[in-house]
Amino acid sequence: MSILNIPLYNQNPIIRQKTKEVADVKNSEIQQLILNMKETLRAHQGLGLAAPQVSKSLRIFVINDATSAQSKTVFINPKIKRKSLGKTCEEEGCLSAPGVYKSIKRSSSVTIEAFNEKGEKFKLKAKGLLARVFQHEHDHLEGILILDR
Numbered sequence: 560m561s562i563l564n565i566p567l568y569n570q571n572p573i574i575r576q577k578t579k580e581v582a583d584v585k586n587s588e589i590q591q592l593i594l595n596m597k598e599t600l601r602a603h604q605g606l607g608l609a610a611p612q613v614s615k616s617l618r619i620f621v622i623n624d625a626t627s628a629q630s631k632t633v634f635i636n637p638k639i640k641r642k643s644l645g646k647t648c649e650e651e652g653c654l655s656a657p658g659v660y661k662s663i664k665r666s667s668s669v670t671i672e673a674f675n676e677k678g679e680k681f682k683l684k685a686k687g688l689l690a691r692v693f694q695h696e697h698d699h700l701e702g703i704l705i706l707d708r
C-alpha cells in the first residue's frame with residue numbers, strides 16, 4: 560500500500576472534470592487504487608477522498624471508518640437516489656484545498672446506491688455528517704469543488 564499524492568486543486572488538471580464509470584471493479588489496478596486511497600485518507604485523517612483528488616478520473620470515493628455506517632467505506636459508481644428537501648448549512652473543508660472552509664447548504668439526508676470493492680451493489684440511507692460527506696464526495700465525481708458551491 561502506498562500513500563498517494565493529493566495535489567492542490569489548482570495544480571490538478573482533472574479535478575474539475577466529470578469522472579468515468581469503473582467498468583471492472585475486480586481489475587487489479589482498481590483494487591490497488593482503492594487500497595491506496597484508503598491508506599491516503601487514513602494518513603491525512605480526512606472524512607472522505609475521491610479518485611479525482613489523487614489524479615484518477617474514475618467514479619470511486621472512500622470514507623473513513625468512523626464516519627461510515629454499516630462498515631461501508633468504499634463507493635464505486637455511486638448514485639444519489641434520493642435527496643431530502645430539508646437542507647442544512649455547515650462548514651466544510653477539502654483535502655484538495657487545505658485551509659479553506661466554506662459553509663455549504665446540502666440535503667440533510669440522502670439515499671446512495673453504489674458497489675463495494677467486491678463488486679456487490681448496496682444501498683444506504685444517511686443523515687447528518689455522513690449525508691454531507693456523500694454529497695461532497697459525489698460532487699468530486701462530477702468535477703465540483705466546495706469553491707464552486
Ligand code: ZN
Pocket residue numbers: 652653654655695699
Ligand atoms: Zn473534497
